[in-house]
Amino acid sequence: MRRSFITFSCIAGLSACVNANEPRSPFDPLLDSIEQRLEIAQAVALHKWDRDQPVQDSPRERQVLAKVGQAASAHRLSxxxxxxxxxxxxxANKLRQYHLLNQWHLQHQAPDIPRQDLASEIRPRLDQLQDRLLDALAEFDQQRPQGCSEALAEAIASRTTDAPRRLFLIRATANLCQRP
Ligand SMILES: C=C(O[C@@H]1C=C(C(=O)O)C=C[C@H]1O)C(=O)O
Structure with missing residues (x-):
């Protein structure tokens, strides 16, 4: 089939452009959800840039992990x-925030795009993604491919040639192929 007839569906930003005619790897549903969460790092970093706040918020991290631990069994996960x-x-989210902040420091400015409030808008969106990510992880664990680490490396490499985006995905999947 000529390339011009191939159907692509693209979402702005970090998300993948998916060639509808190519078979997707078993990692793709999970990598899609991971990238949706990573996408939100830009809004978080802008909020912190404007207020000169540190990227790291340890109490919030503990809160996120506690909620995830409580929700795990409902998703067939330990x-x-x-x-x-x-x-x-x-x-991975912090890595992307540090990367963006570094770029904005180099440019002496952050993008002039609408801001969202961290507590009332952004964190609720991160929380909403929790169930989707846990479902995608449980699904993945049910049909983990042979040679998981090699297959994962290939899935990430074929997903994007953008070096930072690869690095965020590598960090986000660092323990994915460990036995659950
Ligand atoms: C996303 C944030 O930045 C960091 C990353 C977090 C996350 O990925 O859930 C939580 C707290 C912060 O250390 C945030 O502050 O909400």
Whole structure:
């Protein structure tokens, strides 16, 4: 089929452009959800840039992990598995925030785009993604591919050539192929 006839569906920002005619890897549903959470790091970083706040908020991290641990069994996951996975999502989110802040410092400015409030708008959106991520993780654990680490590396490499975006995905999936 000629390339011009291939159907692409693209979402702005970090999210993948998906070629509808190509088979998707078993990692893609989970990687899609991971990238939706990573997408929100930009709004978080803008809020912190405007207020000169640190990226790290340890009490909030403990709150996120406690909620995940409580929700785990409803998603057929152990609390340890769910919490480890979310600890990795938090580290990946901070990595993207640090990366964005570094770029804005280099440019002496942050993008002039509408801001959202961290407590009343952004964190509720992060919380809403929790169930989707835990479902996607449970689904993945039911059909973990052979040669998980190698297959994961290939899935990330074929998803994007953007080096920072690869790094965020690598950090977010650092323990994915460990036995649950
Ligand atoms: C996303 C935030 O930044 C960091 C990342 C967190 C997360 O990924 O859940 C939680 C707290 C912060 O350390 C935030 O402050 O809400």
């Amino acid at each position: 609390a340890d598995r769910a919490e480890q996975f979310f600890a990795d999502q938090i580290e």
